[in-house]
Amino acid sequence: MADTTDYAASVEHLSKKMHYVQILKDVTFSVGKGRILGLLGPNGAGKTTTLRIMVHLMRPTSGTVTIMGEDVEKNFTKAIAHVGAMIEAPEFYNYLTGFKNLRLLADMSRKQISNEDINAVLNRVGLANHGNAKVKTYSLGMRQRLGVAQAILHKPEVLLLDEPINGLDPAGAHDFRTLMSDLRDQGTSIVISSHILSDIQSLADDLVVLQHGQVTYQGTMDELISHGTNHLTLITAKPDDTVVILQKLQMRYTRKADTFDIEVPAGDPHAFQKQLAEELFNAGIPVTTMQLKQASLEESFLALTKEEGEKANV
Amino acid sequence: MFNLFRNEWRKLWAKKSSWILLLIAAVISGLTAWGAKALNTSFTVGTNGAATGGSTGAIKAADAFSSIFSSGAAFVVIFAIVMTAIIITEEFAKNTIKILLTRPYSRHAILFSKLLASFAYLVVSLLTIYVVAALFTGAFFGFGGLDKVVGHGMNSWLYGLADVGVNVLSSMFYLSMVFVLAAGMRSQGLAITFSILMQLVLGIFSGLLDVLMTTKKWYWIKWNPFNLMAYNPLSSSQATGAAALNVWGWLIGLVIYIAIFYLIADYIFNRRDVSLS
CATH class of the missing domain: 3.40.50.300 (P-loop containing nucleotide triphosphate hydrolases)
Structure with a gap:
C-alpha cells in the first residue's frame, strides 16, 4: 500500500x-x-x-x-x-x-x-x-x-x-x-x-x-461507467438478415421497424462495434447507421447501487 | 491567540444586543440617580422645609454614587451572563461553529478566546457604568465630596473602582459556570434561562449552606463556591471567627473555582461532536 x-x-x-x-x-x-x-x-x-x-x-x-x-x-x-x-x-x-x-x-x-x-x-x-x-x-x-x-x-x-x-x-x-x-x-x-x-x-x-x-x-470515472450497459443503435438495409447475424452472435437486442437497439456486452465497446461491423460486411448487409451510446454516469451509478442492493438482500 | 480574541471582540460589538444591553444598564443608572434625587429632595423639604445644601450634600453625593453604580452594575452582571451564554451557543445554533473549528486553532484556544472576550465585555461594561454613575452623580448631586474617604481608607472614586474589581471577580465566577452550561448546549434560549436561573438559585443555596455552617459548626463550608461568590471584602457585614474569609483566601478560592469550571467547560467543548444540523 x-x-x-x-x-x-x-x-x-x-x-x-x-x-x-x-x-x-x-x-x-x-x-x-x-x-x-x-x-x-x-x-x-x-x-x-x-x-x-x-x-x-x-x-x-x-x-x-x-x-x-x-x-x-x-x-x-x-x-x-x-x-x-x-x-x-x-x-x-x-x-x-x-x-x-x-x-x-x-x-x-x-x-x-x-x-x-x-x-x-x-x-x-x-x-x-x-x-x-x-x-x-x-x-x-x-x-x-x-x-x-x-x-x-x-x-x-x-x-x-x-x-x-x-x-x-x-x-x-x-x-x-x-x-x-x-x-x-x-x-x-x-x-x-x-x-x-x-x-x-x-x-x-x-x-x-x-x-x-x-x-x-x-x-x-471510466471504470464506473463500465458498470453501466452501453447500447448500440443499428440501422441496416437488410433488417431481417441482420436478425440472423445478431442471433448468431447471441446479442440481446430490441427491434423497432428497421432500427435495432443492441446491448453491448461487457468489455471494450469499440472492439465490439468493430467486430459487428465486420460480421455485417462479410454477410453483405449494408449499414446505414451504427452509433454507440455509452452509459451515463447516472445509469452506471444506478446499475452499481442496484447490484449492491441485491447483494445486501441476499 | 490575540487574533482569536480580536475576532471574538469584533463579533461581540458588531451585535446590536451588546450595545443595547449596555445602554439599558446606563439608563437604569440614570433612573436611579433621578429617583435618588427626587426622593432626597422631597424628604428634605418635607422634614426641614428647606432646600438641601451645605455639608450634607457632600455626603449624599458619595452615597448616591455608590447606589447609582450598584444599580447599573447589577444589570451589567446579568447582561454579561446573557452575552456569555450567547457567545458560545449562538455558534452552534447558527452553525457558524463549522467555519470556526475548521481553522488552524485548537478548540482549547477557541474556547479560551471566548472566555477572554466575555470577561473583557464584563470589565468594559462595568467600567462604563462606573463612568456613567460618576457623570450622573455629578449632574444630580455635584462632584463635591467624592474625594472624601468613605471606607477602607479610600475616597469615592477609588472605592467605586474597588467595587468594580469585586464585581468583576464575583461575576467571572458566574461566567465560568455559564461556560460549563453553554459548552454543552445548542439552544441559546435554554442556556440564557438556565444561567439566569442559576444566579437566583445559587443565592438561596448559599444562604442554606450558611445556616448549616453556623448551626453544625462545619466551618470548612466557608470554602464552598457559593460562599466565596457571596463574600464582599468591601462590606462591613461579614462572618466572623472561624467562618470568616479574608481577601486572599477569597481571591485564591475564586481563581481556583473559575479554573475548575473552565476546565470542565473545556473538556465538554473538546469532546463535543458538531453533529448534523
Whole structure:
C-alpha cells in the first residue's frame, strides 16, 4: 500500500457509531495530489459524516484521517492548515458583511491575507459587488459562493466541499466548475460530495461511492461507467438478415421497424462495434447507421447501487 | 491567540444586543440617580422645609454614587451572563461553529478566546457604568465630596473602582459556570434561562449552606463556591471567627473555582461532536 504522504488526503478504516447506529463502516479512500475526487452516494449514505470527520468536526469511533501527511486527530492544527472546507450549507455571521466575514476568517489563517486578497477572492466567486452587503441579505446562491470563497481564501492544498453546487444557478454552477478545474490545474486536491451525478461527471477524476456507510466503489470515472450497459443503435438495409447475424452472435437486442437497439456486452465497446461491423460486411448487409451510446454516469451509478442492493438482500 | 480574541471582540460589538444591553444598564443608572434625587429632595423639604445644601450634600453625593453604580452594575452582571451564554451557543445554533473549528486553532484556544472576550465585555461594561454613575452623580448631586474617604481608607472614586474589581471577580465566577452550561448546549434560549436561573438559585443555596455552617459548626463550608461568590471584602457585614474569609483566601478560592469550571467547560467543548444540523 502506498504511504499516506503520497496522497493529499487519506481516510483509513473510518467507522462512526452514533446512538447505536453505525453511520460509517470501515471507509477507506485516498485523494491524489492535484486530482478531483467525487464522493457519491444517495442521501444518508454517510458522505457528510465522512467530510465532518475529515475536518475533525466529529471524532471517528475508529480509523484515521491524514491530510498532507499529518494525522488530523494527533496534529489537528498542522493538518487543517492545509484544508479549505465547506461542510453542508455554508453559514456565516449574518450581522456582518461578506467582506468582514472573510476578514475574520482570514485573520484565523496561518498565512498573511490582505484586504486586496479578500477582494480578489470575492471577485473570483462573483461577489465583487456584494462584499459590503450584510450576509443576512444574501440569497442561497450568494451564500454558497461565499462558502466557496472562505474555503479557497487561504489557498489550501486540499479542498473539501459538501454539495457545493446546491443553490447555484446554471451560470453559477458553470463558474464553479471552471474554478474547480483551474484550482486542480494549479495543484489543489479536491473532494466534492454530491448526489447530482452530472456535476461529478464533468469534474471528477476519481470516484468513491458510499452506500449505507460503506465504500461500494472506488476507482476512476471510466471504470464506473463500465458498470453501466452501453447500447448500440443499428440501422441496416437488410433488417431481417441482420436478425440472423445478431442471433448468431447471441446479442440481446430490441427491434423497432428497421432500427435495432443492441446491448453491448461487457468489455471494450469499440472492439465490439468493430467486430459487428465486420460480421455485417462479410454477410453483405449494408449499414446505414451504427452509433454507440455509452452509459451515463447516472445509469452506471444506478446499475452499481442496484447490484449492491441485491447483494445486501441476499 | 490575540487574533482569536480580536475576532471574538469584533463579533461581540458588531451585535446590536451588546450595545443595547449596555445602554439599558446606563439608563437604569440614570433612573436611579433621578429617583435618588427626587426622593432626597422631597424628604428634605418635607422634614426641614428647606432646600438641601451645605455639608450634607457632600455626603449624599458619595452615597448616591455608590447606589447609582450598584444599580447599573447589577444589570451589567446579568447582561454579561446573557452575552456569555450567547457567545458560545449562538455558534452552534447558527452553525457558524463549522467555519470556526475548521481553522488552524485548537478548540482549547477557541474556547479560551471566548472566555477572554466575555470577561473583557464584563470589565468594559462595568467600567462604563462606573463612568456613567460618576457623570450622573455629578449632574444630580455635584462632584463635591467624592474625594472624601468613605471606607477602607479610600475616597469615592477609588472605592467605586474597588467595587468594580469585586464585581468583576464575583461575576467571572458566574461566567465560568455559564461556560460549563453553554459548552454543552445548542439552544441559546435554554442556556440564557438556565444561567439566569442559576444566579437566583445559587443565592438561596448559599444562604442554606450558611445556616448549616453556623448551626453544625462545619466551618470548612466557608470554602464552598457559593460562599466565596457571596463574600464582599468591601462590606462591613461579614462572618466572623472561624467562618470568616479574608481577601486572599477569597481571591485564591475564586481563581481556583473559575479554573475548575473552565476546565470542565473545556473538556465538554473538546469532546463535543458538531453533529448534523
